[in-house]
Amino acid sequence: MVLAIESCVSRGEKREAWRREGMAAWEEHQRTGLHLTNEEVLDWLARTAAGEDVEMPECHL
Secondary structure, eight states: OHHHHHHHHHHHHHHHHHHHHHHHHHHHHHHHOOBOOHHHHHHHHHHHHTTOOOOOOOOBO
């Protein structure tokens, strides 16, 4: 029973940390306007998955 409760609490804490990280990212975007397009991210992911050693694209306005 204790393990189940600990597991539930741990999942809740991880979910809350993930939510806070997302909110911080959104607030940063609202403040700066910096972003990447979906196309830029998908291209970077595809190249990385193909084994290319490529840097993540720079965020822009």
